[in-house]
Amino acid sequence: MNQLNLPAHIRALFGADPFAEIMQMQGKIFRDVRGRKTIQVALGKKSYFIKQHFGVGWGDIFKSYLSLKKPVLGAMTEVLAIQKLDEIGIPTTPLVGYGVQGNNPAMQQSFIITQDLGDITSLEDVCADWKTNPPDAQFKQLVMIKMAQLAAKLHRAGLCHRDFYLCHLALKKAELAKGEVNLILIDLHRMMLNQPNNGGAVIKDIAGLIFSTMDCGFTAQDWALFRQHYLPQTAHFWAKAEARANQLYAKYHSKKFQQRLVVEKAKMH
Numbered sequence: 001m002n003q004l005n006l007p008a009h010i011r012a013l014f015g016a017d018p019f020a021e022i023m024q025m026q027g028k029i030f031r032d033v034r035g036r037k038t039i040q041v042a043l044g045k046k047s048y049f050i051k052q053h054f055g056v057g058w059g060d061i062f063k064s065y066l067s068l069k070k071p072v073l074g075a076m077t078e079v080l081a082i083q084k085l086d087e088i089g090i091p092t093t094p095l096v097g098y099g100v101q102g103n104n105p106a107m108q109q110s111f112i113i114t115q116d117l118g119d120i121t122s123l124e125d126v127c128a129d130w131k132t133n134p135p136d137a138q139f140k141q142l143v144m145i146k147m148a149q150l151a152a153k154l155h156r157a158g159l160c161h162r163d164f165y166l167c168h169l170a171l172k173k174a175e176l177a178k179g180e181v182n183l184i185l186i187d188l189h190r191m192m193l194n195q196p197n198n199g200g201a202v203i204k205d206i207a208g209l210i211f212s213t214m215d216c217g218f219t220a221q222d223w224a225l226f227r228q229h230y231l232p233q234t235a236h237f238w239a240k241a242e243a244r245a246n247q248l249y250a251k252y253h254s255k256k257f258q259q260r261l262v263v264e265k266a267k268m269h
Helices: 018-024 057-066 076-088 123-127 137-156 173-177 200-213 220-229 235-252 255-267
Strands: 003-005 028-033 036-043 046-053 095-101 109-115 120-122 169-172
Touching: 018 046, 018 095, 018 109, 076 095, 076 109, 120 123, 120 173, 123 137, 123 169, 137 200, 137 220, 169 173, 200 235, 235 255
Parallel strands: none
Antiparallel strands: 003 095, 028 036, 036 046, 046 109, 095 109, 120 169
C-alpha cells in the first residue's frame, strides 16, 4: 500500500522523495512514543503538525488482537477520522496531507500533516483548578452542554475516540476570552468507526471523560445536565461507565503509571 497525498504548495517544498524527507523531518517534539512521533514544523512559513508512524511491529499487532482490539497500524486511522468528523460537523485539526508506504502491516510507515490550530488551550487546563476555584455557574453549565452535544454527535455517528479525555477537547483562546465554548476534538489516531452507540467502546469513551473530570470539581448535578444533552442511555450503561472511570482513576494514580508519565514527559523536552 503506497499512497502520497500532498497539496502542490507542500509538495513543492521537497525533493524527489517527499515521503522519505517527511519521515526524517525533525521539529519541536510534542509526543515521542514507541513507533510514533508528533512534531511541530514550519513549512513555507506556516506552522504544521506532522505525526510520523514508523511501524508497530508484530508484537503490538498480536497484543491488540489478543485483547480483542483492532490494531492501529498508522496514519490512515487519523486521516479517515478527520474526514468523518468533517462530514458530521465536529471541528478538528484540518487535514493537509498524508502518505503511506509498505504492504507489511507490522513494518508499514506513514505520516499525516495537519494545520496548526494556533493559540489554543484544552478543557483539561481550563477546568484544572475548578475544584478549589469554581467558575461562573453559567459558564460551567455551557461547558457541560457543549461536551454532551459533541459526545452525542460523535457516538450517534458510530464513532469512538478511544482517548476521550478533557485534554483532547481544545478551544481557541481568543474565543474562550469572549466566553465562547467551541470545542475542537483532537488526537484522533485511535478513532474507531461503525460502533453501536450504546456499546462497550462508547462506554469506554464516556468513562474516559468522567475520569478526566474527577479532580475538577464536577458534581452529580453537572453530570445530570450532561445526560440531558447526551444520547438516551440505560442505568446499566451509566453504572458501567462510572465503574470504569473509577478504575482508570486508580490506575492513573498508581506509582507505576506515574513513573511512566515522568519518562514520557522527559522525552518531550
